[in-house]
Amino acid sequence: QITLKESGPTLVKPTQTLTLTCTFSGFSLSTSGVGVGWIRQPPGKALEWLALIYWDDDKRYSPSLKSRLTITKDTSKNQVVLTMTNMDPVDTATYYCAHSRASIYGDYPFDYWGQGTLVTVSS
């Protein structure tokens, strides 16, 4: 079965760079039509999509955060890494990674999610 798990620091200081790793099993990111995305959720607030990487290494970013984000994949390790630079207290959130696969209709829903990891930005 498909599982994903996020890992990384729980506390970062303002201006630091956050590096999060999504380690997954049950699928390969070299399979056509597959992607892994990152979504975050500040405490008590809505979901915010951050980035998505596809099997062919195509990458998409949230326009509002594009300058701060980098997403990469290591197919051999079954991992996807997200880096976010210049962290600020407003970036405090639970960060989720999620599996995405092209449906027969061509869209890419997030059908499997990790449990999420809470990252707090504070000095």
Add this chain to the structure above:
Amino acid sequence: DIQMTQSPSSLSASVGDRVTITCRASQSISSYLNWYQQKPGKAPKLLIYAASSLQSGVPSRFSGSGSGTDFTLTISSLQPEDFATYYCQQSYSTNSFGQGTKLEIK
């Protein structure tokens, strides 16, 4: 950027009620619209993809409709486990989520 607007932001209903949540896109997204349910402290769960396709394992009381810019999620007969927050998400151009609709018990 495509903005997704859900209405209402919150909703009170009773077990057995029929409930409809609306999601509007700032431009046409064809049928690239997905719906998720999230309970406190848990990751979101996919309910509906491609506007109207029921995800495997999701009860048939959930249904979705719409295309272009206007979409709806309908729960035909609310069950106690349906009280949660619901989000729409477009995957037409990059991705974006709506602000959520909190469904509470009346």
